[in-house]
Amino acid sequence: MAVTGLIDKSTPTDKSTPISPNRKPSKKLERGGRNLVLLGIISFVIAFATVTVSLLIYHNSGDIYLDRSRPGYLPDEDEIDDGDNGEEDYIFEKSGPVTMEVLEEYLRHLDTEVQSIDEYTDPFGPDALSNSTLGI
Amino acid sequence: MKKFFFSLFLSLPIFIAMPVFAEEPSTPDHSTHSPTEPSTLTDTMKGHIVEHCAEIRIQLKELQKSDSRIRVYLGDTYDHILTNYITPLNIRLVENNLSNAPLIENQNSLADIRAIFTTDFISYQQKLEELASMNCAATPENFYDTLLIVRARREIMKQDALRIRSLISDHIKLVNDLKGEL
Known part of the structure; x- marks a missing residue:
């Protein structure tokens, strides 16, 4: 008796074989x-x-002008570290007594900081943009 | 229709994202010049600008870098003084019932000028960069006009630095006076 409608599973099916010869699955x-x-x-x-x-x-x-990561736009090491510069670690305590000795020590440390500012004798002076400097 | 909405969506960020411009300098911006520097461009000067344009631009680029280094160094020092010296001193004085109004006023002034220093620096550097990018050989007149503006803004920077230095000196004097009262 012929059995119709049953798929012979023992035979491997070719999956690439289109079910309908008229349809193009590659369109998807x-x-x-x-x-x-x-x-x-x-x-x-x-x-x-x-x-x-x-x-x-x-x-x-x-x-961009405040960006400190730009190469060449940061101070060199010798400009930052002037020998033994321990003043960067000094922080005046917010609490404690206020005596003459305390204020003297405060002024002594502050004076070192001010000296580092004064090393730039003429910051943003006019000479750098003068006609003679630029060769105009 | 889809393409229209799609391209509109893509172009939205460009129109929505408005660039934020730096504030104008705190003091009126006008082209000032030192008594020794002429404000008008002579033919000789024009010739020099055209002839040495490349060298001038290199100098300006180097000046940008050196000014940036100075700004970082001075700015850090100003911040260090304000944060680690002046402010804690005033707090300590308040704690000890020795609050000193001139010292507090000095601290506030210093903080204000410090902020102005940064703003003015941005304004100065923007103009300096514009100057360094100009084709001075092609437009020496425009170049010189811009140079005058840059000089004015540089002078503003110098005045800011001097004001800060003066405020620090005032602070030291006030602390010395306070020390004398103890």
């Missing part, structure tokens, strides 16, 4: 691939736009 793959490419392009454009805006804000706001 094509659409998916195109969407993926489109997603990549969109992501790139958004990233590019946001980075551009961020850099514009960074520049226009002036933060």
